[in-house]
Structures are given as C-alpha cells and as structure tokens.
Amino acid sequence: MFDALVNALRTPDIRRRIIFVGIILIVYRALGHVPIPGVDKAALGTFLDSQPFLQIINLFSGGGLSSLSIVALAMTPYINASIIMQLMTGVVPRLQQLSREGEYGRNKINQYTRYLTVPLAFLQSYGTLALLANASTPVISNFDLANGETLIQMFTLAAGAVLVMWLGELITERGIGNGISFIIFAGIVAKLPEGLGQFLAAPDLAQGILFGLFAIIGVTVIVYIQEGQRRIPIQYASRVRGRRMYTGGATFLPLRVNQAGVIPIIFAISILTFPAQIASYFSNSGGLVGNVANGIVGLLDRGGGVYIAGYFLLTVAFTYFYTAFTFKPDETADQLRKNGGFIPGIRPGSPTREYLQHVVTRISLAGAFFLGVVAVSPVIIQAFFQGGVAANFSLGGTAILIVVSVVVETMKQIEAQLMMRNYEGFIR
Numbered sequence: 096m097f098d099a100l101v102n103a104l105r106t107p108d109i110r111r112r113i114i115f116v117g118i119i120l121i122v123y124r125a126l127g128h129v130p131i132p133g134v135d136k137a138a139l140g141t142f143l144d145s146q147p148f149l150q151i152i153n154l155f156s157g158g159g160l161s162s163l164s165i166v167a168l169a170m171t172p173y174i175n176a177s178i179i180m181q182l183m184t185g186v187v188p189r190l191q192q193l194s195r196e197g198e199y200g201r202n203k204i205n206q207y208t209r210y211l212t213v214p215l216a217f218l219q220s221y222g223t224l225a226l227l228a229n230a231s232t233p234v235i236s237n238f239d240l241a242n243g244e245t246l247i248q249m250f251t252l253a254a255g256a257v258l259v260m261w262l263g264e265l266i267t268e269r270g271i272g273n274g275i276s277f278i279i280f281a282g283i284v285a286k287l288p289e290g291l292g293q294f295l296a297a298p299d300l301a302q303g304i305l306f307g308l309f310a311i312i313g314v315t316v317i318v319y320i321q322e323g324q325r326r327i328p329i330q331y332a333s334r335v336r337g338r339r340m341y342t343g344g345a346t347f348l349p350l351r352v353n354q355a356g357v358i359p360i361i362f363a364i365s366i367l368t369f370p371a372q373i374a375s376y377f378s379n380s381g382g383l384v385g386n387v388a389n390g391i392v393g394l395l396d397r398g399g400g401v402y403i404a405g406y407f408l409l410t411v412a413f414t415y416f417y418t419a420f421t422f423k424p425d426e427t428a429d430q431l432r433k434n435g436g437f438i439p440g441i442r443p444g445s446p447t448r449e450y451l452q453h454v455v456t457r458i459s460l461a462g463a464f465f466l467g468v469v470a471v472s473p474v475i476i477q478a479f480f481q482g483g484v485a486a487n488f489s490l491g492g493t494a495i496l497i498v499v500s501v502v503v504e505t506m507k508q509i510e511a512q513l514m515m516r517n518y519e520g521f522i523r
Contacts, residue, residue, distance in 0.1 A: 109271075115265075115266075116277065120278075123278060126159075127159040130164050131165060131248050133235060133236060135232075135235075136162065138233065139162075142227065143160065159282070165251050168219055168256040170260065170275055172212050172256045172260075174361055174365060176209075176211040181416075184204065184420070213253070216256035216257060219256070224245065224248055262274070271508050276500070283494045317495060318503065320461075320465045321499065321500060321503055322503070323353070325350045327454065329346050329348050329431065329437070331434070331435050332435045352458050352462045353462035353466065354421060354422055357496050359410050359411075359416075364470070367405050367409055371395040374387075374388040374391035403471050406467075407470065408467075411463040414463035418455065428444065428448040432447070469495075
C-alpha cells in the first residue's frame with residue numbers, strides 16, 4: 096500500500112490531483128473557524144445538545160455549526176436540492192427527457208441543482224437563525240429581517256453553503272474522488288480527535304473495549320459489503336468491421352450489492368429530522384400549535400421507536416429509489432445489444448432488461464437491509480446502554496460508513512490511475 100502511494104506521488108498528474116484535494120480540504124477546514132458576527136458561543140453549545148438535526152449538520156460540517164462559522168450549513172442545502180431534483184426527475188417529463196440525454200442531460204440537471212441550492216441555502220439560513228434566536232437562551236440577538244446584522248448573517252451562511260458546493264465540485268473536476276463525499280469526509284474526520292478523546296476518557300473500561308470491538312467488526316462488515324458484487328457473465332460474438340474480423344470474448348458485468356453508497360442514509364436522516372426541526376420553531380407557541388409541535392418533536396425523538404422504525408424504512412426505500420435512479424437496465428441491455436454482447440441463456444433486448452432488473456432488485460434487498468442496520472444500530476446501542484461512551488455514538492454508523500466508503504473509493508480510483516501506468520495498486 097505504501098509503495099503504491101509513493102508511486103502515485105511520483106506520478107506528476109496524480110500528485111497534482113492529490114495535492115489539489117489536500118489544499119481544498121485545508122481551505123474548507125480554515126473556513127470552518129471563521130464565525131459569523133453576533134453569536135453567543137456558550138448558549139450555542141448548550142442548545143446544540145438538544146437538536147438532533149443541527150447535530151447532523153454539525154457532524155457533516157466538522158464542527159462548523161458549533162462555532163456558527165461561515166460554512167456552518169456545509170453541504171446540506173446542496174444535498175436537499177439533489178433530493179428534490181431526483182424526485183422531480185421521476186415526475187417531470189422535461190427532466191425525464193434530460194436524464195436520458197447522456198452527459199448533456201446530466202450536466203443540465205446538475206446546473207438546475209446548483210440553481211436550486213441558492214434559495215434553499217437562504218431558506219435554511221433563515222430557519223437556522225430563527226431557531227437559534229428562539230432558543231430558551233437566545234444564541235442570536237436582535238433577530239429581525241429589518242435588522243442589517245440579521246441580513247448579513249443570512250447572506251454569510253448562504254454564501255458559505257454555495258462556496259462549499261463549489262469547493263466540492265472543484266474536487267470532483269480537478270482532484271480524485273467525489274467532491275461532495277470528500278467534503279463530508281473532511282468534516283467527519285475533523286471530529287475524530289474529539290471523539291477519540293471522549294472514548295479514551297470513558298470511565299467504564301469494559302464498555303470502552305466493547306465499543307472498540309463493535310467499531311472493528313463494523314468496519315470489517317462495511318468493507319465486505321461495500322466490495323460485494325454479483326458478476327453477470329457477458330459473451331461477445333465475433334463481428335466484422337470493414338475488412339477486419341474481431342473475435343468475440345467473455346467478460347462480466349459487475350453489479351454491486353450496495354450501488355447506492357451512503358446517499359440513502361443521508362437522504363433518510365435529512366427527511367426524518369426535517370419535520371422535527373420545523374416543529375421546533377413553534378414549540379414555544381401557545382395553544383393547539385404549540386401542543387402539536389411538541390407532540391411531533393416528542394414523536395420523532397432520537398432513540399424512540401418511531402424514529403428508529405422510520406429511519407430504517409426510509410433508508411431501505413431510498414436505497415431502492417437511488418439504485419433505480421443510477422442503474423438503468425434498459426440502457427444497459429441496449430448497450431450490450433449494440434456492442435454485440437449478450438448474457439448466456441438470455442435473449443438480447445427485453446429479456447435481458449428483465450433479467451438485469453430481477454437481479455438488481457434481489458441484490459438490492461441485501462444492500463438496503465445492510466444500510467438500514469448500519470443506520471439504526473448506533474441509535475439502538477445508544478438507547479440500550481443509556482449514556483457512558485455510548486452517548487457519543489448516535490451518528491457513529493453513518494460516520495463510519497461514509498469514511499470507509501470514501502477511503503475505499505478513493506483507493507480504487509488511485510489504483511486505476513496507477514494501473515494505467517503499470518504500477519502496482521493498493522488492492523491485491
């Protein structure tokens with residue numbers, strides 16, 4: 096592994112890509128220490144402990160929300176915009192047509208997603224500031240849209256979210272790996288020293304050892320499932336082009352057990368905590384509105400049965416949804432037919448499409464169940480142990496899955512670059 100990393104750093108273009116990613120992540124982490132004006136940091140720390148949704152944003156921003164930095168919203172507006180665009184792609188004919196137009200269509204949909212991120216960033220900045228201003232101990236003073244300081248705070252948070260989106264896209268275009276995943280990865284890794292310190296300071300040694308074993312087993316299972324795939328044999332017939340005959344060959348089509356990656360967990364936790372966040376804005380209201388708001392907040396309390404069941408079911412549902420969005424059996428079958436490929440025992444065309452759809456549906460069940468267990472297991476463990484070192488692991492499964500997925504995918508991309516230059520890769 097270290098020899099391959101040395102070889103990667105010796106290759107000029109790969110070295111430039113790795114250094115570029117490092118510089119962007121350093122810039123992102125530096126921005127996380129630039130606070131917006133007019134914040135009571137002591138009150139903010141106390142308030143965050145009671146807000147699950149804000150804890151998620153704080154995790155993904157690497158603690159940016161705990162200091163209410165200019166990148167406190169992190170990637171959440173862009174993620175929400177992506178969710179909305181993917182849902183609209185299934186119902187809006189124009190977007191459906193764009194999704195079938197290859198690279199041009201994907202670029203257009205990405206452009207619309209960026210446009211949608213801007214108003215969502217303003218909306219989320221307003222909601223976050225309103226929530227902080229209405230806390231029992233106000234974190235933001237003089238919250239009013241007519242107040243110049245409030246407008247500056249809103250514009251700063253929204254501009255920070257757009258800036259983070261731009262940094263992520265720079266990593267995707269000029270670096271190695273997926274920029275959005277890297278930004279989230281950087282936020283999670285930045286919190287590791289603090290989490291490790293809390294882990295080592297745990298008074299219950301036996302519980303700490305038990306959690307260490309859970310972490311090792313969890314990483315092992317995640318890597319095993321993430322690398323699991325069903326290989327569909329593909330046979331290519333001999334064909335003649337001009338005066339040359341091309342001999343057919345045999346290969347395989349790899350279908351991953353978890354094709355959706357970590358996206359379903361992010362989608363599920365964003366949607367599940369959104370009603371609680373909206374309800375918390377009205378929790379201090381009197382009468383029926385306040386009672387309904389407090390009821391919603393209590394119903395979706397982290398560790399409760401409704402939260403755990405909803406988290407699991409939403410993760411499973413989004414796994415199927417995202418897999419259906421990313422893998423198109425009809426397009427794959429059509430490409431195989433055009434290139435003279437076929438699955439042994441399956442006729443080209445519609446039978447191939449139906450066969451691929453059947454296989455993907457079956458293996459996605461294992462991937463969806465795996466993601467659901469990863470999502471809810473830390474919450475169940477936290478509720479079971481009731482405190483101790485478990486109090487710091489409410490988002491542990493999601494964080495571990497993101498970190499492991501990003502590391503594995505980045506290693507595979509570096510390996511692919513090295514193999515093009517006849518270097519020995521990471522994965523043997």
